[in-house]
Amino acid sequence: MCYICFANNAPSVGLVLNMIVVKRNSKFLFTFIFLAYGLATIAQSVDSLLLKDYQPISIYNIPKTTIDKAKYPVIDMHSHAYASSDQEIAQWVKTMDQFGIEKTIILTK
16 A cells, blocks of 8 residues: 655645655565665674674685795794794694795794
């Protein structure tokens, strides 16, 4: 049903045309409002969004390059001696070999 408001006992032409358009597009309008409400309820609140949980999806469809190992030997110029046992040092060296790090400079005592 299409409702028409009367101003001074005569319908407003602009209002009548707007109401006809709304009536014809009511299914579209209802669907749009329903989807907008649904997406708003699914989306996280800005106050509760943490940086670690932020995983943006790129809108650009470009090729992705994954580099697993350096093309040339790398020298790590700043590191700390976190390894304290022979096993941890062996794991550190294994990791260096895996990623192509030739040397590590430790700047602590």
